[in-house]
């Protein structure tokens with residue numbers, strides 16, 4: 001697919017082999033409502049050519065596939081996105097983007113299987129979708145951080161206001177991002193990894 005203006009990782013993306021220094025690989029899921037930028041994020045940050053399962057949205061989707069005024073969006077994920085990024089020479093993340101349309105949410109359970117953590121991508125124009133998304137992660141006990149994807153016409157709220165609206169405890173990181181930018185998407189993943197590390201430290205037996 002065309003990643004709609006996503007950063008392109010410099011150099012060939014055909015290097016599919018794991019770096020020989022890699023010692024650990026973890027599974028991370030990117031979740032969020034319809035059209036929040038999940039596929040865009042996996043595409044901008046992946047160092048391998050991402051696998052996508054996008055289908056063109058058709059007339060048949062009108063009223064079902066509400067694209068909320070995002071006229072440029074012509075495709076939607078129907079199964080998952082897959083990408084990979086080496087966060088350090090030793091640590092590799094496998095990224096799984098979920099489908100955003102509710103009729104495909106039944107696939108999420110399989111995608112959450114074995115996931116160490118999640119990024120909840122959020123669009124401030126449609127905060128209500130995030131309640132369900134966060135509820136599902138809490139049900140499954142998957143630790144997560146929240147990344148607010150900045151759309152130009154989206155309302156901007158102070159982070160603490162968002163925290164209150166989403167009823168999230170102080171320790172869960174909420175950060176702003178631009179899913180189209182590799183560096184920004186990478187920052188989100190680094191935030192998640194730091195959060196998971198801190199969690200592991202607090203849970204470790206003394």
Ligand SMILES: Nc1nc2c(ncn2[C@@H]2O[C@H](COP(=O)(O)OP(=O)(O)OP(=O)(O)O)[C@@H](O)[C@H]2O)c(=O)[nH]1
Nearest residue numbers: 004034035036037038039040076077100151178179
């Ligand atoms: N302005 C702006 N547009 C973005 C950003 N991220 C994504 N987009 C655009 O938003 C649209 C939706 O992005 P997708 O990556 O397809 O969203 P998705 O969450 O994978 O959508 P589904 O799979 O259908 O749920 C695309 O047209 C992107 O170009 C962003 O950070 N800023």
Ligand SMILES: [Mg+2]
Nearest residue numbers: 038039076077
């Ligand atoms: Mg998608």
